[in-house]
Amino acid sequence: MNKDEKVSEEQLNAFIDGELEPEEVSNVYDEAEQSAELDQRLCKQRKLKELVKLAYRDVPEPKRRSHVRRMPSSVLGLAMVASVLLVLGASIGLFLHDFLQQKSPTAGYYTAGNPQTVGTMENYILHVASGDPEHIKRALQTAQDLLSSAEPGAPRRVEIVANEQGLNLLRSDITQFKNEIRYLANENVVFYACSKSIQRLEEKGVVVKLVPEAIPGYTALDRVVLRMKDGWEYIKI
Amino acid sequence: MAYKKLLIISQRRAFRRLLANNRDRLYRMAFAWTGNPQLADDLVQQTLLKALDNQKQLRDFSAAEGWLFRILANCLTDYRRAKREFLSGDNLELVDKATPENRFKEEQLVQKVRNAVQALPINHRQVVTLVDLEEFSYASVAQILDIPVGTVMSRLCRGRRALRERLLEIKPHESFSPAVKIKRVK
Numbered sequence: 001m002n003k004d005e006k007v008s009e010e011q012l013n014a015f016i017d018g019e020l021e022p023e024e025v026s027n028v029y030d031e032a033e034q035s036a037e038l039d040q041r042l043c044k045q046r047k048l049k050e051l052v053k054l055a056y057r058d059v060p061e062p063k064r065r066s067h068v069r070r071m072p073s074s075v076l077g078l079a080m081v082a083s084v085l086l087v088l089g090a091s092i093g094l095f096l097h098d099f100l101q102q103k104s105p106t107a108g109y110y111t112a113g114n115p116q117t118v119g120t121m122e123n124y125i126l127h128v129a130s131g132d133p134e135h136i137k138r139a140l141q142t143a144q145d146l147l148s149s150a151e152p153g154a155p156r157r158v159e160i161v162a163n164e165q166g167l168n169l170l171r172s173d174i175t176q177f178k179n180e181i182r183y184l185a186n187e188n189v190v191f192y193a194c195s196k197s198i199q200r201l202e203e204k205g206v207v208v209k210l211v212p213e214a215i216p217g218y219t220a221l222d223r224v225v226l227r228m229k230d231g232w233e234y235i236k237i
Numbered sequence: 238m239a240y241k242k243l244l245i246i247s248q249r250r251a252f253r254r255l256l257a258n259n260r261d262r263l264y265r266m267a268f269a270w271t272g273n274p275q276l277a278d279d280l281v282q283q284t285l286l287k288a289l290d291n292q293k294q295l296r297d298f299s300a301a302e303g304w305l306f307r308i309l310a311n312c313l314t315d316y317r318r319a320k321r322e323f324l325s326g327d328n329l330e331l332v333d334k335a336t337p338e339n340r341f342k343e344e345q346l347v348q349k350v351r352n353a354v355q356a357l358p359i360n361h362r363q364v365v366t367l368v369d370l371e372e373f374s375y376a377s378v379a380q381i382l383d384i385p386v387g388t389v390m391s392r393l394c395r396g397r398r399a400l401r402e403r404l405l406e407i408k409p410h411e412s413f414s415p416a417v418k419i420k421r422v423k
Contacts, residue, residue, distance in 0.1 A: 051346070219282060
């Protein structure tokens with residue numbers, strides 16, 4: 001703070017950021033009314049803040065996002081309203097269902113090691129990021145458990161998305177689980193291979209060959225977020 | 238028991254909405270910090286995956302946004318450690334793209350401001366953008382970046398001073414399109 005400055009730079013920042021107490025705000029206003037120089041400093045600080053906001057109002061999308069369909073904000077808004085109504089309706093339905101029938105409360109929250117607690121109404125996306133065969137086996141077993149625990153007449157949808165070391169599950173030259181994959185794919189389990197993990201391997205000079213059941217093209221996260229937006233349950237194995 | 242179950246379901250759905258609703262904000266911040274769309278996207282992906290893995294750590298939903306931005310800041314720190322990059326103006330190429338005659342003035346201005354922001358040291362850049370873009374309070378920024386509030390204020394001060402020095406060189410006729418001209422603040 002210069003000797004001549006009655007309001008320091010820190011105070012000015014705090015003023016424009018709304019961090020000052022009302023009394024201090026009033027003091028700064030008083031000082032600014034008496035000092036054209038302070039008034040000008042205030043203007044510049046505000047202008048700077050607005051410039052930074054303006055510079056990042058619209059930011060460029062990363063190139064690889066382009067394959068993911070993104071909804072315009074108006075559609076997204078409608079979708080959000082629809083989601084809220086859906087959640088509300090589902091919650092009321094679930095509440096009445098439990099309240100009236102007093103069914104087992106075990107359905108609902110799921111953990112990978114406890115398949116008997118699988119919910120009855122939801123679809124699942126399983127995420128495998130480990131190359132440990134035990135992890136991979138657990139993922140496949142979980143998918144099978146989820147399918148078999150679905151109620152008759154209400155088929156459940158299950159997807160497995162593999163990234164990082166978990167990609168080993170879907171690499172045809174590495175995986176030990178071709179038969180299991182084929183079987184689950186026949187049961188309508190869909191397998192996704194993370195495009196980013198593939199890209200990373202290829203950048204290291206690795207030729208990535210996938211089993212025919214694997215679908216590339218999405219990043220793991222894009223797929224997970226997409227499905228979560230659809231109301232699917234996410235399970236990290 | 239039904240209430241408990243409903244509570245769990247609503248919490249999980251709220252968490253999903255939290256991630257979906259904040260993705261673009263996180264991306265904008267990551268882009269402001271790195272100036273690189275691909276890297277920003279990577280950081281956001283890591284952030285959301287970490288958030289999913291650690292969602293049980295989030296006890297207070299009112300603090301959720303700060304929690305997400307803190308994960309983002311940690312992801313950037315990890316990235317810089319791994320790559321030994323400092324993402325400062327010293328080692329970033331400042332691109333001032335050639336401007337065709339028909340280019341919008343606002344685009345020129347946006348590029349100049351982004352260049353100026355990228356030229357800031359990363360510590361200053363993070364504070365300035367968290368305060369200016371997301372309107373986080375100084376206390377929240379202190380929590381997100383795990384630094385004292387006094388440090389937030391001093392970094393903000395130095396960051397804005399540097400921005401002011403760079404951007405004040407913009408001539409008045411270049412600086413604003415009529416649509417974004419601000420009024421004098423009393």
